[in-house]
Amino acid sequence: xxxxxxxxxxxxxxxxxxFGFHSRSLRVLLLKLKNADTWSxxxxxxxxxxxxxxxxRRVLKERTGLGxxxxxxxxxxxxxxxxxxxxxxxxxxxxxxxxxxxDWFRQRFISMGYFALxxxxxxxxxxxxxxxxxxxxxxxxxxxxxxxxxxDIASLAREALQKEILEQPIAISLLPKRFTMPExxxxxxxxxxxxxxRRNFQRKVQSxxxxxxxxERRQGGAHKxxxxxxxxxxxxxxxxxxxxxxxx
Amino acid sequence: xxxxxxxxxxxxxxxxxxFGFHSRSLRVLLLKLKNADTWSxxxxxxxxxxxxxxxxRRVLKERTGLGxxxxxxxxxxxxxxxxxxxxxxxxxxxxxxxxxxxDWFRQRFISMGYFALxxxxxxxxxxxxxxxxxxxxxxxxxxxxxxxxxxDIASLAREALQKEILEQPIAISLLPKRFTMPExxxxxxxxxxxxxxRRNFQRKVQSxxxxxxxxERRQGGAHKxxxxxxxxxxxxxxxxxxxxxxxx
Numbered sequence: 367x368x369x370x371x372x373x374x375x376x377x378x379x380x381x382x383x384x385f386g387f388h389s390r391s392l393r394v395l396l397l398k399l400k401n402a403d404t405w406s407x408x409x410x411x412x413x414x415x416x417x418x419x420x421x422x423r424r425v426l427k428e429r430t431g432l433g434x435x436x437x438x439x440x441x442x443x444x445x446x447x448x449x450x451x452x453x454x455x456x457x458x459x460x461x462x463x464x465x466x467x468x469d470w471f472r473q474r475f476i477s478m479g480y481f482a483l484x485x486x487x488x489x490x491x492x493x494x495x496x497x498x499x500x501x502x503x504x505x506x507x508x509x510x511x512x513x514x515x516x517x518d519i520a521s522l523a524r525e526a527l528q529k530e531i532l533e534q535p536i537a538i539s540l541l542p543k544r545f546t547m548p549e550x551x552x553x554x555x556x557x558x559x560x561x562x563x564r565r566n567f568q569r570k571v572q573s574x575x576x577x578x579x580x581x582e583r584r585q586g587g588a589h590k591x592x593x594x595x596x597x598x599x600x601x602x603x604x605x606x607x608x609x610x611x612x613x614x
Numbered sequence: 615x616x617x618x619x620x621x622x623x624x625x626x627x628x629x630x631x632x633f634g635f636h637s638r639s640l641r642v643l644l645l646k647l648k649n650a651d652t653w654s655x656x657x658x659x660x661x662x663x664x665x666x667x668x669x670x671r672r673v674l675k676e677r678t679g680l681g682x683x684x685x686x687x688x689x690x691x692x693x694x695x696x697x698x699x700x701x702x703x704x705x706x707x708x709x710x711x712x713x714x715x716x717d718w719f720r721q722r723f724i725s726m727g728y729f730a731l732x733x734x735x736x737x738x739x740x741x742x743x744x745x746x747x748x749x750x751x752x753x754x755x756x757x758x759x760x761x762x763x764x765x766d767i768a769s770l771a772r773e774a775l776q777k778e779i780l781e782q783p784i785a786i787s788l789l790p791k792r793f794t795m796p797e798x799x800x801x802x803x804x805x806x807x808x809x810x811x812r813r814n815f816q817r818k819v820q821s822x823x824x825x826x827x828x829x830e831r832r833q834g835g836a837h838k839x840x841x842x843x844x845x846x847x848x849x850x851x852x853x854x855x856x857x858x859x860x861x862x
Contacts, residue, residue, distance in 0.1 A: 418692025442726050444666025478690050
């Protein structure tokens with residue numbers, strides 16, 4: 367890294383769990399460290415004059431190119447021992463940090479965890495950071511070995527997402543503008559990690575009035591072409607304020 | 615302050631919004647700075663070797679004497695400009711920090727906000743910190759002028775509490791072991807900031823099965839002595855997992 371580390375606040379970082387949804391599976395954006403079988407969450411440090419939330423937004427923008435991403439603080443990772451001894455040495459041995467920068471990575475770091483949501487197709491060619499050789503969407507069920515406590519961070523973010531999808535209109539951020547009812551159900555099922563009864567789900571969605579049917583159908587499937595829907599965003603917001611309930 | 619500030623992590627603090635409930639009003643524990651008409655939340659710094667959550671717990675224990683307090687992270691206050699210029703000079707002018715410590719208070723501080731819940735009667739004689747001359751319960755509707763962004767911190771904590779009381783069995787922490795149905799309703803009304811219909815509320819509470827009636831009545835009131843109830847904690851937890859809904 368050629369950046370001047372002294373421009374950052376010492377001992378503090380942000381880590382972002384970016385969720386996408388594609389082909390009925392929940393995915394997270396991960397980076398693979400150069401020369402190692404270890405992956406990491408997109409993350410970074412906070413400039414001396416930068417708001418912490420803005421740093422998380424910048425990190426995601428650097429990876430995805432997108433400035434407007436739904437972003438939420440969900441947990442502060444503040445255990446005294448969360449950066450294990452030897453972490454900096456390992457990064458140095460892998461050639462990922464220069465010897466003069468290794469002391470920076472020997473510090474204790476407190477990290478603010480953010481989760482973020484994006485419509486998967488908007489992030490097709492994510493951008494590498496300087497210490498990584500891959501940046502890609504990974505299926506939730508196939509998470510690889512991860513650096514530090516990044517697996518814990520991802521797991522807690524998933525729990526926060528499960529809560530959030532029953533409380534906030536976040537499906538808007540995860541689906542394309544038009545979608546079928548089975549796609550909407552698959553999103554809820556994937557995030558919640560359990561099957562939902564089709565009829566109850568449709569009844570709930572309709573009683574809340576959170577979608578409106580368009581005049582178009584999805585073309586090209588083997589089966590009868592299903593109707594496409596759009597969110598009624600104002601009504602979706604109102605329904606969330608009243609409480610969506612268990613959705614099936 | 616005679617503590618050695620270098621034993622703390624630089625640039626990072628915790629602030630705690632401790633809620634209690636008494637005489638149908640929501641209260642928060644505040645400290646009044648010596649020689650100033652300014653109050654603050656209980657807060658402090660994090661020792662180099664201390665978990666951040668443990669620091670918040672220690673701060674509350676120092677003020678209340680209680681080790682087991684329900685404590686939740688709710689928001690990180692990470693704006694670059696949250697400590698205004700002149701803050702350290704003001705503390706020094708008030709005689710609250712020594713000149714050699716003023717530089718510590720000139721740093722940018724990121725602060726983790728916690729809210730905490732306690733049964734009011736357990737905290738009758740809170741303990742002062744070194745820069746304060748009062749430490750007492752203040753009614754939510756009468757919050758005084760507060761230091762830095764502490765009023766914003768308190769307001770966001772209240773919002774988090776409003777969410778939490780519909781999702782988690784936190785009334786257990788805020789009420790004495792035995793309570794009347796009107797007291798339970800008053801707690802929900804006070805936290806939510808709105809009146810609830812008495813009959814609907816009782817029906818909800820009973821359908822969730824979250825309380826059981828004891829064989830005792832509250833003595834000594836002018837009116838007919840009301841029954842005392844206790845929480846069925848296991849059932850209250852289950853009901854929260856299923857979703858309490860709007861409670862009236």
